Amino acid sequence: MEFLRLGPKGYVAEIFSSFQGEGPYVGRRQIFVRFAGCNLNCVYCDTPYAKEHTKLCSIEFHSGERREVKNPLSVTQVADSVRRLLTPDVHSVSFTGGEPLLQDAFVVAVAKSLRERGLSTYLETNGFSAERLSNVIKLFDFAAIDVKLREHLPSDEGYENLYENELKCVRIAIESGVETIVKVVVLGKGDLGDVKKLCEDISEFATAAPNFYFVIQPVTSPNGIKLSASDLYGFSEAAGEFFKDRVMAIPQVHKLLKAP
Numbered sequence: 737m738e739f740l741r742l743g744p745k746g747y748v749a750e751i752f753s754s755f756q757g758e759g760p761y762v763g764r765r766q767i768f769v770r771f772a773g774c775n776l777n778c779v780y781c782d783t784p785y786a787k788e789h790t791k792l793c794s795i796e797f798h799s800g801e802r803r804e805v806k807n808p809l810s811v812t813q814v815a816d817s818v819r820r821l822l823t824p825d826v827h828s829v830s831f832t833g834g835e836p837l838l839q840d841a842f843v844v845a846v847a848k849s850l851r852e853r854g855l856s857t858y859l860e861t862n863g864f865s866a867e868r869l870s871n872v873i874k875l876f877d878f879a880a881i882d883v884k885l886r887e888h889l890p891s892d893e894g895y896e897n898l899y900e901n902e903l904k905c906v907r908i909a910i911e912s913g914v915e916t917i918v919k920v921v922v923l924g925k926g927d928l929g930d931v932k933k934l935c936e937d938i939s940e941f942a943t944a945a946p947n948f949y950f951v952i953q954p955v956t957s958p959n960g961i962k963l964s965a966s967d968l969y970g971f972s973e974a975a976g977e978f979f980k981d982r983v984m985a986i987p988q989v990h991k992l993l994k995a996p
């Protein structure tokens with residue numbers, strides 16, 4: 737599917753308030769802007785409804801009620817929707833997906849608008865384009881890069897290029913000085929070799945970086961995780977060889993909180 741690089745308007749699947757469920761900011765209140773459209777097809781994807789350009793965007797109001805608004809949305813519509821959801825405990829606005837950087841010009845416009853309103857910005861990307869990340873990174877306070885392992889995708893086609901871009905994205909984020917979170921989903925013990933390779937591949941620029949976290953995320957269902965604690969120790973220790981105590985093993989906590 738071909739996705740357009742939209743400017744002042746963009747496709748958004750939903751805007752809502754919840755808790756961050758992944759990584760070092762787990763449990764922090766965020767307002768989520770979930771951009772519609774994705775270029776990947778991960779086997780564990782839990783937001784399939786955000787993989788296409790949806791005709792409607794579901795917007796939450798402070799009361800918890802949701803209304804559907806026609807896509808594409810303007811920057812003002814997104815910024816006003818975020819403003820209406822602000823509560824005193826909000827940590828930042830998460831740009832999530834789908835894949836936000838498929839609409840990088842729109843991401844730039846929304847991020848600028850939110851920052852002008854004094855809000856912190858948190859980008860979640862699959863790292864498919866180092867070029868697009870470098871165009872937006874200065875507008876973000878946090879960058880979470882979700883590095884895919886080969887077996888996360890239904891086919892090998894284009895994997896080398898994706899992985900190369902993901903590594904470059906990690907480097908760009910670290911070198912730009914934003915807090916950088918590398919997240920890798922693990923499906924089972926068999927992923928250990930690939931996780932070690934990833935750690936080695938980013939160690940040259942990540943090991944000494946002051947604002948860097950490496951997150952091992954066991955694939956999570958509403959019933960919890962299948963991986964045992966001893967398997968997770970194995971992943972954590974392997975990553976710890978490179979990143980010491982900046983390694984974290986965290987399931988998707990929002991599913992346990994029964995939050996969206």
Ligand code: SF4
Nearest residue numbers: 774776777778781834
């Ligand atoms: S990158 Fe994210 S939204 Fe896209 S298919 Fe993978 S998990 Fe789903």
